[in-house]
Amino acid sequence: MKYLESIEYTARTLPQTPALRTSAGDRMTYLELWLASEALASRIAGIAAPGQPVMVYGNKHPLMVACFLACMKAGCPYVPVDRFSVPPERVASIAAQIAGNAPLPVLASEPFPGVEGACAVELFDGDELFRIVSEGGFSDRSRWISGEDLAYILFTSGSTGAPKGVEVTADCFDNFCAWDLELSGGSPAVWLDQAPFSFDLSVFELAGALASGGTLFSLVHDSQQSASALLAALASSGIEVWVSTPAFASLCLANPEFGQGLMADLRLSIFCGETLPNATAARLLERFPSARVLNTYGPTESTVAVTSVEVTDEMAGASDPLPVGSARPGTRIRIVDASGAECAPGSLGEVVIEGDTVARGYYRRPDLTERSFGACELAGAPVRTYRTGDEGWLDGAGMLHYRGRLDLQVKLNGFRIELGDIEEHLRRLPEVAAAAVVPAVREGRVSHLVAHVVPAAPLSTTPFRAGLALKERLRGALPHYMIPKKVAFLDALPMTGNGKVDRRALAETAR
Numbered sequence: 001m002k003y004l005e006s007i008e009y010t011a012r013t014l015p016q017t018p019a020l021r022t023s024a025g026d027r028m029t030y031l032e033l034w035l036a037s038e039a040l041a042s043r044i045a046g047i048a049a050p051g052q053p054v055m056v057y058g059n060k061h062p063l064m065v066a067c068f069l070a071c072m073k074a075g076c077p078y079v080p081v082d083r084f085s086v087p088p089e090r091v092a093s094i095a096a097q098i099a100g101n102a103p104l105p106v107l108a109s110e111p112f113p114g115v116e117g118a119c120a121v122e123l124f125d126g127d128e129l130f131r132i133v134s135e136g137g138f139s140d141r142s143r144w145i146s147g148e149d150l151a152y153i154l155f156t157s158g159s160t161g162a163p164k165g166v167e168v169t170a171d172c173f174d175n176f177c178a179w180d181l182e183l184s185g186g187s188p189a190v191w192l193d194q195a196p197f198s199f200d201l202s203v204f205e206l207a208g209a210l211a212s213g214g215t216l217f218s219l220v221h222d223s224q225q226s227a228s229a230l231l232a233a234l235a236s237s238g239i240e241v242w243v244s245t246p247a248f249a250s251l252c253l254a255n256p257e258f259g260q261g262l263m264a265d266l267r268l269s270i271f272c273g274e275t276l277p278n279a280t281a282a283r284l285l286e287r288f289p290s291a292r293v294l295n296t297y298g299p300t301e302s303t304v305a306v307t308s309v310e311v312t313d314e315m316a317g318a319s320d321p322l323p324v325g326s327a328r329p330g331t332r333i334r335i336v337d338a339s340g341a342e343c344a345p346g347s348l349g350e351v352v353i354e355g356d357t358v359a360r361g362y363y364r365r366p367d368l369t370e371r372s373f374g375a376c377e378l379a380g381a382p383v384r385t386y387r388t389g390d391e392g393w394l395d396g397a398g399m400l401h402y403r404g405r406l407d408l409q410v411k412l413n414g415f416r417i418e419l420g421d422i423e424e425h426l427r428r429l430p431e432v433a434a435a436a437v438v439p440a441v442r443e444g445r446v447s448h449l450v451a452h453v454v455p456a457a458p459l460s461t462t463p464f465r466a467g468l469a470l471k472e473r474l475r476g477a478l479p480h481y482m483i484p485k486k487v488a489f490l491d492a493l494p495m496t497g498n499g500k501v502d503r504r505a506l507a508e509t510a511r
């Protein structure tokens with residue numbers, strides 16, 4: 001795998017270069033990272049067969065990254081699970097889906113919550129991981145992943161109450177990585193690492209920083225909990241390439257100190273995952289005169305991102321929403337109508353992504369895979385296709401413009417959420433007869449979620465307290481960002497003429 005070879009090259013030629021730094025003060029050089037991943041790979045190879053998924057659980061500790069590389073070297077796809085974004089019931093659901101006949105290997109650099117009978121696990125906690133690293137060992141190069149082997153399986157919100165695992169191959173990873181280096185110039189730089197590793201946006205910096213001999217600067221959970229801790233961490237970071245969702249950048253922009261004075265070396269900001277509002281781009285260009293701003297677009301199913309555009313002052317200042325960019329080499333974007341027929345340039349339709357970074361499918365879900373994935377030829381080579389469920393149009397120059405979703409998926413602060421996922425968890429509660437969750441939209445972006453609930457029996461307390469109790473029940477099962485901010489109790493859900501829940505009517509009240 002080219003990614004591993006690039007890291008090996010830096011470990012051999014510039015071994016003392018910092019590979020990983022965190023806002024908590026942890027560090028690893030390239031040599032340390034390389035040796036740690038060698039030792040861990042040798043241990044994993046002893047307990048897992050090639051192709052067997054390995055859960056890597058934690059937050060932003062350097063060991064987490066060493067574990068990712070170790071899995072690649074052991075021929076096992078890693079399944080990244082962030083301690084602060086994925087609650088215990090969800091961890092169990094993921095474990096059950098990836099478990100095989102042998103106990104599921106779990107490499108946990110943070111206290112592991114257990115999986116409550118979902119499957120047998122072989123747990124390596126932080127102390128054990130350190131012990132393995134200090135004992136040393138070497139990977140078997142014939143087990144390194146390549147081609148169609150899976151690099152990672154990333155679980156995203158699924159519409160039926162269980163997350164689904166996107167299968168990203170070694171080739172998808174390498175192909176994305178090559179483009180990532182092209183976008184960022186390829187020279188070693190310090191990259192911001194803010195998004196949880198269970199969100200594929202983080203692959204932007206994992207690939208870009210480590211394949212170029214640069215440094216990943218990771219913001220640990222605690223540093224993201226207060227504005228003062230965040231600013232202090234950023235001030236000492238030396239970040240040159242910023243990667244985040246637009247929502248995180250907006251949060252930072254709320255502080256007047258957030259500007260080139262705070263991060264003198266910033267030269268590039270990359271955004272992905274949700275709409276980049278013109279105003280956010282304009283303020284970034286103003287506060288960081290030395291930094292270019294890139295808007296990029298793509299789902300986890302096509303490995304992080306597949307289109308990009310540099311946002312100019314003129315584009316940011318215009319009244320039209322920003323485009324999301326033109327396709328990377330190796331990707332073709334098509335717009336199709338409901339029958340699958342190609343739309344003319346300028347016409348709105350579903351965005352289809354074709355190319356060499358489209359994932360293999362959903363892990364152990366041939367039904368879901370068949371629904372969204374397909375195959376075609378691009379420049380004479382066979383590639384996969386993915387129907388995104390996104391609505392957009394292509395202009396005459398091949399620039400993609402995103403208009404929203406065709407289904408009930410929403411983005412809140414960059415996190416991908418299937419409303420059906422939350423509704424299913426609400427419906428499972430005995431006190432709920434029916435439920436519909438709708439996004440509240442302010443200034444063109446989702447500000448929060450509102451759950452409309454029909455109680456199974458008359459409320460025995462105030463609606464406010466009953467709402468709090470419902471949210472508390474959801475907390476064990478759903479990530480924090482999926483917990484609706486408001487709960488409204490209704491006698492019945494409004495219906496449209498054809499008997500569906502009238503989400504538009506609910507959305508009108510969700511403000």
Ligand code: AMP
Nearest residue numbers: 272273274275296297298299300402416
């Ligand atoms: P995820 O798999 O979490 O990366 O989410 C993918 C979805 O996020 C896409 O299918 C889009 O709906 C949305 N998305 C990604 N990038 C952008 C962007 N630049 N602008 C608007 N929406 C985006």
